[in-house]
Amino acid sequence: MHISDYLSKILWSIFDRVTHCQKFSQGADAVQALELYAQHNLLHTTTLFVTFTMDDLCTVFPHQETLQALKHFLHTYTQSDKEFQQYGISIETIIQLVRLVLENQFFVYNYKLYRQTAGGASGLSLTLPLAYIYLYYWEPKLITTLMKNKLEIFGR
Secondary structure (H helix, E strand, O other), X not given: OHHHHHHHHHHHXXXXXXXXXXXXXOHHHHHHHHHHHHHOXXXXXXXXXXXXXXXXXXXXXXHHHHHHHHHHXXXXXXXHXXXXXXHOOOHHHHHHHXXXXXXOXXXXXXXXXXXXXXXXXXXXXXXXXXXXXXXXXXXXXXXXXXXXXXXXXXXX
């Protein structure tokens, strides 16, 4: 759990800086963002709203593809290992620790022990940033277009 918490803080800080993505943990957060959008005179009759629902994303993302996406994300959007000096860790160590966490997720079902081979545990703080990075790996054109002028709302 401590490794997960440690990595989660690092990954969230990078993800937030890179994507400028708002996190809507409650419906009120989205309403507040929309009100601000309207206050800046950006809400028009031609404004389009899009929502995506991805059921069970946190429990089904493939580990190997997620590790590949994480490696690409870190090498693309960070200044190599210099950015991680404050944490006393390298990009390769982050990848190895994430792999360690993902490969060592177990659960009991019907009195049998199972290893989780996809997704992340629901209470694990590392699960959500990994899922977001995995999605981000596949959606750069959408994010770039929306965030180009930083005038559009994009949130999760």
